Amino acid sequence: MTIEDRIISFSNLGVAINNFLDHSKSTTHKESDYSSWNACLQLAESKNGWFTKQQVYIALRSWAKLLQKDKLQRWSEHYKMDRIQSPKKVLIIMAGNIPLVGMHDLLSVLITGHHAVVKLSSSDGILLPFLFDRLVEIEPKWKTYVSFSKEHGKHFDAVIATGSNNTARYFEQYFANKPNIIRKNRNSVAIIDGTESKEELQALGKDIFTYFGLGCRSVSKLYVPKDYNFDNFYRAILAPHQDVLKMEKYTNNYDYNKAVYLMSEFNFLDNGFLMVKEESSFGSPIATVFYETYQNLPQLEDRLRSQEAEIQCIVQKSMTTKRVAFGQTQQPQLMDYADGVDTVAFLLKI
Numbered sequence: 001m002t003i004e005d006r007i008i009s010f011s012n013l014g015v016a017i018n019n020f021l022d023h024s025k026s027t028t029h030k031e032s033d034y035s036s037w038n039a040c041l042q043l044a045e046s047k048n049g050w051f052t053k054q055q056v057y058i059a060l061r062s063w064a065k066l067l068q069k070d071k072l073q074r075w076s077e078h079y080k081m082d083r084i085q086s087p088k089k090v091l092i093i094m095a096g097n098i099p100l101v102g103m104h105d106l107l108s109v110l111i112t113g114h115h116a117v118v119k120l121s122s123s124d125g126i127l128l129p130f131l132f133d134r135l136v137e138i139e140p141k142w143k144t145y146v147s148f149s150k151e152h153g154k155h156f157d158a159v160i161a162t163g164s165n166n167t168a169r170y171f172e173q174y175f176a177n178k179p180n181i182i183r184k185n186r187n188s189v190a191i192i193d194g195t196e197s198k199e200e201l202q203a204l205g206k207d208i209f210t211y212f213g214l215g216c217r218s219v220s221k222l223y224v225p226k227d228y229n230f231d232n233f234y235r236a237i238l239a240p241h242q243d244v245l246k247m248e249k250y251t252n253n254y255d256y257n258k259a260v261y262l263m264s265e266f267n268f269l270d271n272g273f274l275m276v277k278e279e280s281s282f283g284s285p286i287a288t289v290f291y292e293t294y295q296n297l298p299q300l301e302d303r304l305r306s307q308e309a310e311i312q313c314i315v316q317k318s319m320t321t322k323r324v325a326f327g328q329t330q331q332p333q334l335m336d337y338a339d340g341v342d343t344v345a346f347l348l349k350i
Contacts, residue, residue: 001141003081006111007072009139014067016134017060044126049249051099055211056127058330059099066334075334076111079344084113088350091152093161096121098211100128105160108343116146117156158350160343179350183339187282188329189221190315191300194228200317201236203327207315208289209241210330212250216312217329220284222291223300234271245273254287282310
């Protein structure tokens with residue numbers, strides 16, 4: 001297939017996703033198709049209780065926006081996609097923390113003309129194969145390009161693997177003789193200067209609560225000025241996000257972590273569904289966001305630069321090209337590569 005063929009098929013997949021999401025408005029989406037999509041979402045939630053219909057819809061809407069022909073074309077124009085003469089087999093070891101978290105890696109492998117051997121996470125083993133089946137319905141030639149496997153086997157030419165810091169050390173040793181991208185734990189942070197509007201703080205709530213805070217792009221830590229008053233923050237997030245307590249798994253984590261903090265006599269703030277605790281580390285438990293204070297922004301910038309290997313996104317009101325606006329951490333674009341490593345450039349060199 002040419003790059004044009006690949007782009008057209010993926011853009012048609014985007015249309016299929018959008019037809020499902022806007023079923024009531026679609027004139028082309030059959031009732032049987034709609035039922036099969038719904039059955040997939042129900043099965044995904046039964047396998048992983050964090051994958052509620054609402055959260056999967058967020059992931060699908062994000063991909064429906066990305067898989068548009070013009071966006072795929074602009075993305076591909078940054079590279080020489082048609083220069084692949086000998087397609088390789090690329091092993092993708094996927095995480096399962098949020099719905100469709102491995103989709104970008106699979107798209108990158110296929111859009112460059114390579115083949116994928118996909119080792120799915122047990123936490124997210126339903127959604128991606130279902131989407132791939134829809135892609136094959138659109139363009140049957142894709143059928144031979146992807147295989148899903150419970151084990152990674154030995155027949156592959158390169159590796160893209162995502163895991164914890166512990167598994168990453170294993171990956172680095174095991175795949176040392178293969179071209180690879182190995183991803184470790186990362187978290188996202190937000191810098192607050194105290195002048196944020198209610199709307200900006202509400203948007204920050206989206207960065208904290210989307211996917212229940214389980215993604216590497218989820219804000220798990222705040223940097224605030226010394227003596228910052230969290231009242232405005234708590235007031236802003238109350239109405240948009242208090243319904244998170246309707247999700248039993250979230251509530252159980254909230255209750256457990258609050259009990260641990262109380263028994264340990266830790267100081268923390270609490271509004272009934274989100275705790276704020278002063279802590280130097282990045283990875284906060286569910287229903288908790290950590291914070292640290294800063295004296296001035298230049299010093300804070302120096303600290304963050306020294307810790308950039310642990311940070312996925314930095315949210316800030318006064319954005320630079322490397323910052324993300326409030327409410328946008330879970331809306332990455334095609335060129336927003338995990339850990340800042342250009343996956344496509346890597347694939348075009350193997």
